[in-house]
Amino acid sequence: xxxxxxxxxxxxxxxxxxxxxxxxxxxxxxxxxxxxxxxxxxxxxxxxxxxxxxxxxxxxxxxxxxxxxxxxxxxxxxxxxxxxxxxxxxxxxxxxxxxxxxxxxxxxxxxxxxxxxxxxxxxxxxxxxxxxxxxxxxxxxxxxxxxxxxxxxxxxxxxxxxxxxxxxxxxxxxxxxxxxxxxxxxxxxxxxxxxxxxxxxxxxxxxxxxxxxxxxxxxxxxxxxxxxxxxxxxxxxxxxxxxxxxxxxxxxxxxxxxxxxxxxxxxxxxxxxxxxxxxxxxxxxxxxxxxxxxxxxxxxxxxxxxxxxxxxxxxxxxxxxxxxxxxxxxxxxxxxxxxxxxxxxxxxxxxxxxxxxxxxxxxxxxxxxxxxxxxxxxxxxxxxxxxxxxxxxxxxxxxxxxxxxxxxxxxxxxxxxxxxx
Numbered sequence: 489x490x491x492x493x494x495x496x497x498x499x500x501x502x503x504x505x506x507x508x509x510x511x512x513x514x515x516x517x518x519x520x521x522x523x524x525x526x527x528x529x530x531x532x533x534x535x536x537x538x539x540x541x542x543x544x545x546x547x548x549x550x551x552x553x554x555x556x557x558x559x560x561x562x563x564x565x566x567x568x569x570x571x572x573x574x575x576x577x578x579x580x581x582x583x584x585x586x587x588x589x590x591x592x593x594x595x596x597x598x599x600x601x602x603x604x605x606x607x608x609x610x611x612x613x614x615x616x617x618x619x620x621x622x623x624x625x626x627x628x629x630x631x632x633x634x635x636x637x638x639x640x641x642x643x644x645x646x647x648x649x650x651x652x653x654x655x656x657x658x659x660x661x662x663x664x665x666x667x668x669x670x671x672x673x674x675x676x677x678x679x680x681x682x683x684x685x686x687x688x689x690x691x692x693x694x695x696x697x698x699x700x701x702x703x704x705x706x707x708x709x710x711x712x713x714x715x716x717x718x719x720x721x722x723x724x725x726x727x728x729x730x731x732x733x734x735x736x737x738x739x740x741x742x743x744x745x746x747x748x749x750x751x752x753x754x755x756x757x758x759x760x761x762x763x764x765x766x767x768x769x770x771x772x773x774x775x776x777x778x779x780x781x782x783x784x785x786x787x788x789x790x791x792x793x794x795x796x797x798x799x800x801x802x803x804x805x806x807x808x809x810x811x812x813x814x815x816x817x818x819x820x821x822x823x824x825x826x827x828x829x830x831x832x833x834x835x836x837x838x839x840x841x842x843x844x845x846x847x848x849x850x851x852x853x854x855x856x857x858x859x860x861x862x863x864x865x866x867x868x869x870x871x872x873x874x875x876x877x878x879x880x881x882x883x884x885x886x887x888x889x890x891x892x893x894x895x896x897x898x899x900x901x902x903x904x905x906x907x908x909x
Contacts, residue, residue, distance in 0.1 A: 624649055624666040626657040632749035632771030638699040638794040639670040652746075654684055658691045661799060669797040670699065676791045678726045680843055685871055688795075688815070688900060695813050695901025697796035702909050705731050705785045708752055708777040709764045715780040722751035723766035731766055734784040740764075752777060791909065795901075803879075804902040810877030811840065813900040816870055817847065818893055825870075831889040832874055835882040841873035871900075878902040 623646040627635035636648050649666050651657045657669040674680045720741040728742050745751035751765040756775040772779050804810055818824045832839055846866045876883040891897055
């Protein structure tokens with residue numbers, strides 16, 4: 489899988505597994521040979537080998553010290569600074585520097601260790617900017633989309649990156665073009681977005697957070713247009729469905745668009761006064777449209793839940809409420825789903841979401857055990873969200889118990905629950 493490389497590093501050689509293996513073998517081959525000779529002298533000493541053994545051990549000690557200095561220099565050379573085009577590391581420019589290090593091995597060796605990157609501590613993790621000022625977040629749609637608003641809620645100062653399709657948001661994270669992606673997964677009115685559940689299983693990204701956001705749809709039109717003049721309305725199919733009552737009262741023609749912000753852009757670019765769009769108030773501000781009506785959705789408590797995806801999982805804790813998302817399949821048999829769900833009930837773990845999707849590789853299977861019957865049924869994947877952290881023993885025991893019934897089990901992520909709308 490290709491990775492994005494900074495232009496500053498484009499002309500620099502990259503260390504590969506093959507290069508690292510060759511480096512280790514070259515540096516250690518002479519050292520291992522001397523160790524082998526020392527073992528032979530100790531096991532099979534001869535009458536005249538006493539002085540030779542003492543001399544050999546002195547040479548061996550010198551070689552060990554030289555190897556320490558050599559590995560320290562190689563360690564410095566392997567570090568490639570990102571900020572500097574031509575790094576300058578004192579003491580490793582030439583073989584003369586290594587010769588100078590031989591005379592003072594302990595001081596040079598400790599100096600090399602001080603130049604190594606320090607491991608992260610809990611303070612380093614907690615001191616990272618919570619506003620997302622250094623985070624690039626991908627979302628599906630154009631500027632002004634609800635997904636962009638969800639990204640800004642999670643990381644107020646992040647750089648948002650629009651993508652044309654949901655699939656492209658996953659690829660942007662996998663190719664290191666962005667740090668995270670925001671993905672709508674369900675709506676309180678429209679239900680689950682099944683396409684995105686399939687993408688979660690197809691890709692190997694991890695859920696690191698969630699965002700629950702109140703969605704307030706607005707009817708937008710060109711400046712100076714009245715609501716009664718609108719004859720057709722563009723928007724995403726789910727937005728059109730969520731505003732069904734208002735659209736029926738207006739008696740307008742419904743036209744599906746790729747996303748809500750894209751519908752607002754089309755109205756602004758075409759200049760048709762009889763065409764409106766359903767989108768956010770932010771989209772009206774971006775594309776220079778008037779808000780003809782606000783909060784036009786049928787259900788005033790219209791909430792969309794978004795997932796935040798990243799390449800690496802976060803370390804779950806117990807300092808706040810956590811949620812864990814999993815997907816699994818089950819063996820066939822009566823009461824198997826009941827047994828699978830009971831592993832959570834036995835440990836007082838609340839299930840907040842359960843979704844089933846047919847398996848695409850095995851969409852159906854024979855009902856009877858003889859493999860001769862013609863009746864078939866779907867083979868399902870089960871997506872479950874439960875309110876517990878993977879840092880809690882009860883969650884670990886529950887998943888261990890679930891594995892007794894599951895043919896396949898994958899943890900999609902364990903992350904803090906968003907409790908602020």
